[in-house]
Amino acid sequence: MRKQLRFRQDGTFKIVQFTDTEFSDSRAADEIKMKAMMARILEAEQPDLVVYTGDVIASGGNPDPVRSFREAASVPEDAGIPWAAVFGNHDAEAPNLTREQLHALQLTYRFNYAKPDPPGLHGAGNYTLTVLGADHEPAAALYFLDSGSYSPLEHSRLGFYDWIRREQIQWYTEQSYTLTSDNGGSPLPSLMFFHIPLPEYHDIWDLTVCRGIKGDPICAPWINTGLFAALLEMGDVRGVFVGHDHANDYIGKLHGITLAYGRTTRNGYTPEPFKTGARVIRLTEGAEEFETWLHLEDGLIVTEQTEHQPLGREPLQIRSR
Template identity: 25%
Template sequence: MAKLPNRSPAPTDWCTITVIFLIWQNIVIVRPEDDVTLRPAPLRDGCLRFSGGSKGSSFKVALFADLHFGENAWTDWGPQQDFNSVKVMSTVLDVERPDFVVYLGDVITANNLPIHNASLYWDQAISPTRARNIPWASLFGNHDDAPFEWPVDWFSSSGIPQILCPFANASEGDKCSFKGTTRLELMKNEIRHNVLSYTGFGPRNLWPSVSNYVLTIVSPKSDHNLPVMFMYFLDSGGGSYPEVISTIQSEWFRNKSQEVNPDSSIPEIVFWHIPSKAYKKVAKKVAAGRTKCVGSMFEEPVATQEAEMGIMKLLKERPSVKAIFVGHNHGLDWCCPYEKMWLCFARHTGYGGYGTWGRGARILEITDEPFSLKSWIRMENGTLHSEVVLAT
């Protein structure tokens, strides 16, 4: 990878400036309250700080993708898969001890949830991270607010759906309306009940796309808050609306990145759930022997968004964008070079969803002075593979 451009002098408190921009754009970032047990020590201004204060210290992020909690919840099989998924996350968290966790979409399988408050399952999914006092952020996948699909076999024998409503009282019948839980409700419940959540509401003009926001990782030095990296989160749609990153989301990214990182001097990474069409183009180049990648390439075809609406063009034009991370394809965990950045899949973490591939998580390690971005896959059995340097 090319060397980073020289960093221009920065104001002494970038985090404060960033938060002013976030408020101006009507983005709500929920910040943890003071708690000496947190790792890393959270800042009141919404930024994330390295766990160490010395030169060369690192900031580690674990990506949990496609957990699919609540799948087939009316069977014995479903709850067992959720239990297994908790074990995977617990293993990764205990082995890697990350400073931060990203929930990369399809946290729940809403189309399998015949209850209004799917946040009950969302809460189970984030419980291993919360129990270890590790901050996190989440974004939405295509299954998180998908409409409930009635299983045909519920009506084949007795003709009575196998479901128990949460309230027996007839006056509470609306609780059995099966209308599902919207993106806004899921996010509101996560933020309201978790002081460790850094998840943010995006600007209202981007809705129904909701999980669009930016977080800042700041220098481990104690004398100032110089950004080391910006992390952008985008909602790639699906479920209640088409699987796209819209033109207006792309415009939001263009404006936001120009505000917080106008000279592209600070490295940036981007998270969303469903791969862009560029991922499929890269996979074809690999099959033709024109590109070298790291990780599992051909376990299944790349399933992409429905259309490209400008985001990839913007990312290609920004030298500060080092990598994009997605989930969605359970059998893929590769990283491939693309233009001047990397396109990466996470690793399927949950036991819900399709496929029997081994479970694990992608790990990111950001080091300051000198800057580097490294990644690898940590499997459920503790093994590590597919190490790659994404930027230096």
Template identity: 30%
Template sequence: MLFSALLLQTLVSVLAANSNLFAKETCTGQSCEQSFTVLQIPDMHFTGDALFLCRDAPHDPCHESNMITFLNDLVDHVQPDLIVFTGDQVEDKEVTHNREQVKAAIDKYSALAITRQIPWAIVFGNHDEGGSMNRQEMLEYVAQKPFSCSHFGPPDIGGVGNYDLDVKDRANKSVFRMYFIDTGDSGKVSLGQNQYLQLLAASREPVPAVLFAHIPIPEYILTEKDILWHGHQGEKVSEGPQSGLLDTLIKMGDVKAMFVGHDHGNNYCIERTRIQLCYGGGSGYGAAYNKEKAPRTARVIHWQRDNRGQSISTWIQIDGNYTKSEYPLFGYKKDHML
């Protein structure tokens, strides 16, 4: 059964009250442009040990400290308005941690945003939760940190950290939206999560939106007919079970793209029923696996509105190579590509 109108109103008001994200505005003469840039950092598999040796090292010597160098340089280069960590922030499955070590790992990766006063948000992956801290405890720790935009969302619908964030213009009107869903350990999205997404979309003014999760849905699997115009496939898709999430996104009407991690060797986008399904790649050094010698990557998502209309575009950033190959996902830039 869908949530009651009163409960939904309460949830929506709480989330809206905690959102303080605003689009940048640049004016030249009578022409103004608004924009918002998101940096997706996928699959760090942080241990908190700077000297942790790299698994599948892209170069030698290689330690977890290389990841910190890469991500610091990346954030300074991109200068995002929001950093989204899309799961497996902490490696707590294959590397045993106690509670204080997990907190120390969270402290280290969140410092990328906090020291620069950049808002940041997370979804959980299947390696974050080990034997020391559960999702609820980790999100309690994350949510109280400076510049954190992460929320718990409603209880008992599946997962921890199902929520949305609105980006507003200077008139305090929503112009861009982001949804966040916890795909748990298996990738299953519950009926309650699907219903919650639809209720959130129905309660909002329609604006272009994207969704962040960790584990890909089955529609990420490529067929023989698919042509990749952006990115590449470096490994088999490790998808979650069919949970109807793509159908939900189609019904919502506002979501233009979905962004996940999980499969470190994949960084492509593929369109399914007018929704772009994109991978972020893998940013992790140290405990994170990857193809041997494969460079570590992250993804940039850019929303823009000007006198030509709105657009959402994306590009991959590679450690050591910050050239930009922009790929249009939605709006006038995509229309011009066709």
């Protein structure tokens, strides 16, 4: 039977975004603490979907990365909550584990809702999910993209991190066009999830009023392949959610599209007292806009993040994540 997400009877659909969990050692005290926190957040929020936005595991130097992924999967699986994942730069650094294998592994789980990759498309973990409304027809769409790992051209002054390829953007536009056509010509309100932020994340921090914390450099790719322009043209995606930069959780709008970081779920590189947690997103059937808040490790719910006024451009920085 095909798995299908649905809006609740009250017309809402809630997502919990975990990011940069980097499961690597189930015996480590901080990992045990993180896993318990994640379970508490799910118990409190009771989401309809859990989304891992990359770096689900830290596979480099990990003697058993498959076991680490199983630890990550066990959190939503034990709670009986639908979940899906995209991958980041740390997920497939082990020589014996590829992104394709990780994607195939997630598809074996009972409560996993990800889909097999389209044939011939770059990356692993490119898929679309729809959320059915009261009339049992798609009322919202969720896009998942593989933003890659490291630049294949890193030695030619083209940055450190990978970028979403043009063929992936073409695939998204084809998916969007079909869903819009099937919806009588009206774009379905949609969200998009991947790991590495777009270059436009610089724009919302430097040039717009946004909310939240920027404690890390923005480690976006130096190549802009035009995904944001495609989102504007298709008119369906209202929010983009990423991870990657652990001490960033800010959120802002650019030309009507919300660009947001999650809240890091593991304090891997951030200075204390940056609390870990999750971002929560709530869709309402029939509405283009959505609500979002942070749920922190101590149970604090942050609905209004600190306002940031634009300060203009900052020098481009590079930092390994």
